[in-house]
Amino acid sequence: MQAAAVFRKTFGTACRIAVNLLIFAIFFIPFYWMFLTAIKNLGQTLQTPPVFWVSKPHWENFSKVFAAIPFFHMLKNNLIMTFGIMICQFFTVIPAAYAFARFRFAGSGFLFGLTLATMMIPAQLVFLPLFLMFSRMGLINSYASLILPWATSSFAIFMLRQTFKQVPRELIEAAKLDSASEWKIIFKLMLPIAKPTIVTLGLITFILNWNDYFWPFVLTTNNAVRTLPVGITSLNIVDGGVKYHILMAGNLLLVAPVLVAFFFAQKQIIKAFTYMGGK
Amino acid sequence: MTGIELHGVEKSYGKNQPVIENLDLQIGEGGFTILLGPSGCGKSTILRMIAGLEKETAGKIFINGEDMEGVSPGAREIAMVFQNYALYPTMTVKENIEFGLKNIHVPKPEREARIGEAVKMVGLAEYINRKPQHLSGGQRQRVALARAIVKKPRVFLMDEPLSNLDAKLRAQIRTDLIELHRNLGVTFVYVTHDQVEAMSMGTDIVLLENGKVRQQGTPGSIYSAPRNLFTAQFIGSPPMNIIRAENLAPGVRLPNGAASLGFRPENAVVSSDGNADEGRASFRGELVAREILGDHAIYKFKTAHGNIHTKSMSGRVVEYGEWFVGVEGKHLYFFDEHGDAITQSGGKNA
Numbered sequence: 001m002q003a004a005a006v007f008r009k010t011f012g013t014a015c016r017i018a019v020n021l022l023i024f025a026i027f028f029i030p031f032y033w034m035f036l037t038a039i040k041n042l043g044q045t046l047q048t049p050p051v052f053w054v055s056k057p058h059w060e061n062f063s064k065v066f067a068a069i070p071f072f073h074m075l076k077n078n079l080i081m082t083f084g085i086m087i088c089q090f091f092t093v094i095p096a097a098y099a100f101a102r103f104r105f106a107g108s109g110f111l112f113g114l115t116l117a118t119m120m121i122p123a124q125l126v127f128l129p130l131f132l133m134f135s136r137m138g139l140i141n142s143y144a145s146l147i148l149p150w151a152t153s154s155f156a157i158f159m160l161r162q163t164f165k166q167v168p169r170e171l172i173e174a175a176k177l178d179s180a181s182e183w184k185i186i187f188k189l190m191l192p193i194a195k196p197t198i199v200t201l202g203l204i205t206f207i208l209n210w211n212d213y214f215w216p217f218v219l220t221t222n223n224a225v226r227t228l229p230v231g232i233t234s235l236n237i238v239d240g241g242v243k244y245h246i247l248m249a250g251n252l253l254l255v256a257p258v259l260v261a262f263f264f265a266q267k268q269i270i271k272a273f274t275y276m277g278g279k
Numbered sequence: 280m281t282g283i284e285l286h287g288v289e290k291s292y293g294k295n296q297p298v299i300e301n302l303d304l305q306i307g308e309g310g311f312t313i314l315l316g317p318s319g320c321g322k323s324t325i326l327r328m329i330a331g332l333e334k335e336t337a338g339k340i341f342i343n344g345e346d347m348e349g350v351s352p353g354a355r356e357i358a359m360v361f362q363n364y365a366l367y368p369t370m371t372v373k374e375n376i377e378f379g380l381k382n383i384h385v386p387k388p389e390r391e392a393r394i395g396e397a398v399k400m401v402g403l404a405e406y407i408n409r410k411p412q413h414l415s416g417g418q419r420q421r422v423a424l425a426r427a428i429v430k431k432p433r434v435f436l437m438d439e440p441l442s443n444l445d446a447k448l449r450a451q452i453r454t455d456l457i458e459l460h461r462n463l464g465v466t467f468v469y470v471t472h473d474q475v476e477a478m479s480m481g482t483d484i485v486l487l488e489n490g491k492v493r494q495q496g497t498p499g500s501i502y503s504a505p506r507n508l509f510t511a512q513f514i515g516s517p518p519m520n521i522i523r524a525e526n527l528a529p530g531v532r533l534p535n536g537a538a539s540l541g542f543r544p545e546n547a548v549v550s551s552d553g554n555a556d557e558g559r560a561s562f563r564g565e566l567v568a569r570e571i572l573g574d575h576a577i578y579k580f581k582t583a584h585g586n587i588h589t590k591s592m593s594g595r596v597v598e599y600g601e602w603f604v605g606v607e608g609k610h611l612y613f614f615d616e617h618g619d620a621i622t623q624s625g626g627k628n629a
Contacts (some may be wrong), residue, residue, distance in 0.1 A: 172364075
């Protein structure tokens with residue numbers, strides 16, 4: 001009996017470790033492959049069967065990236081676009097979510113429904129009219145054209161509204177009895193409670209826009225405000241022929257900030273999905 | 280005019296039937312007034328209207344003679360303790376207590392002094408830098424109390440503040456609240472459905488049913504002179520025994536207009552002798568259940584007139600079997616067909 005129990009326990013542990021390893025591999029191998037390709041030379045990238053280890057890393061691939069595209073200029077554009085969007089969303093999403101969560105006003109249900117409905121419109125449907133609109137306003141090749149279309153987010157409004165709604169009514173009433181103004185209730189009470197959600201939403205916005213390729217590609221015709229993803233893609237055609245190693249070195253430089261951001265925010269993200277309110 | 284006064288207050292939600300209709304209520308200054316009643320009787324709504332958290336549909340509310348019309352909750356100089364404590368989860372104990380003072384721009388040295396005083400009063404000094412989630416239920420309740428004390432309000436409002444605590448802690452905080460009320464000397468208004476809390480802490484009890492005041496008075500008067508069946512049956516544990524007149528034996532003499540007779544379980548005497556003296560009521564019944572609770576015992580008898588409960592403090596244990604339950608005339612209550620109390624002579628019991 002005891003031997004069977006020991007076997008069952010060992011077998012269970014082994015299965016669990018195996019599944020964990022598999023999940024780890026699914027997420028890790030693409031990153032490893034990207035890193036590996038970034039330090040190979042052209043010959044190694046095309047080699048069959050592929051090699052899974054490079055003894056002499058070609059770090060010069062990274063300097064080739066800097067030489068091929070105006071990397072720092074595009075990085076600056078990327079930062080301006082991404083943080084511009086995040087700042088705009090901070091000012092549009094929080095008040096909207098708070099109003100939808102806390103106030104009943106004429107048409108509030110309809111407006112909230114309308115906000116949710118915008119999530120169902122496919123991007124392909126709106127990009128042409130948006131492009132025409134921006135081009136008529138003379139905003140092509142400007143930061144405004146990169147930032148304004150994403151200046152708010154119905155998904156973020158929805159998520160934050162749900163978080164605000166979870167805050168017990170008595171907390172707000174207690175704050176009112178403590179002579180707190182509506183703004184004070186928002187900044188001293190609601191936002192700190194919603195911090196994990198706000199950090200998570202901020203990170204999602206950051207990743208989505210940092211890596212966004214399509215919109216910056218459509219709305220720019222020269223390098224003035226082009227962002228890194230557009231620039232990295234153009235590495236595809238450096239000196240003719242596909243240079244996978246240069247492309248991957250560029251990609252590695254592109255995703256590094258995202259990984260760093262995730263590393264610092266992971267505690268808050270876990271909290272956002274487990275937060276149960278102040279009871 | 281001091282204390283709290285409600286004049287013709289009405290409250291309804293949307294187009295529904297009003298939950299409170301034409302309510303007149305006076306809450307004396309410096310008293311410990313209990314709003315007592317079953318759930319859904321409107322007691323919390325009354326408290327929330329006094330706090331300004333809900334607007335009365337009609338009528339007027341005065342606090343110390345001032346009309347509260349249009350006065351925001353924060354400007355009413357009141358403090359409220361909620362059932363779920365409503366502590367700010369992202370702030371420490373100290374920040375929780377300090378928040379209200381900061382909002383009304385109390386200077387820092389005075390803030391510190393008042394916080395020190397309040398946490399000492401509730402015995403929380405060592406927990407001042409903790410967050411609420413790291414405190415027990417009883418400690419959270421004390422933080423909520425300290426947060427109220429520190430504001431030095433004219434009125435303390437409490438909405439079932441003990442109902443989330445276990446029985447032992449409830450008993451302890453009950454005595455703490457009595458002490459606190461005596462120390463502060465300000466008006467306390469306390470909402471509860473628990474008659475033990477009401478009787479033990481209150482100096483004045485307002486008994487409510489369906490948004491109406493059924494009786495208001497001291498715990499003693501509410502217990503000994505109930506004005507109606509509702510009061511008689513709400514106060515007391517077990518509640519008053521009520522026997523309909525038509526179920527009584529023909530020999531029992533009732534005042535004119537009496538539709539039912541009542542007596543408290545603690546006033547009934549169990550004996551083997553059924554001979555009733557003049558004015559004494561006696562019922563024959565079978566003991567069907569008994570609860571021995573140490574200092575007292577509760578018995579349930581099945582009689583021809585319905586079930587009767589008795590409560591004995593004598594320590595003598597009554598054996599199962601046939602018994603007589605006797606009540607002296609002075610312990611009998613009579614009610615007319617509307618449930619209003621009447622005296623032995625048949626007059627209204629004012």
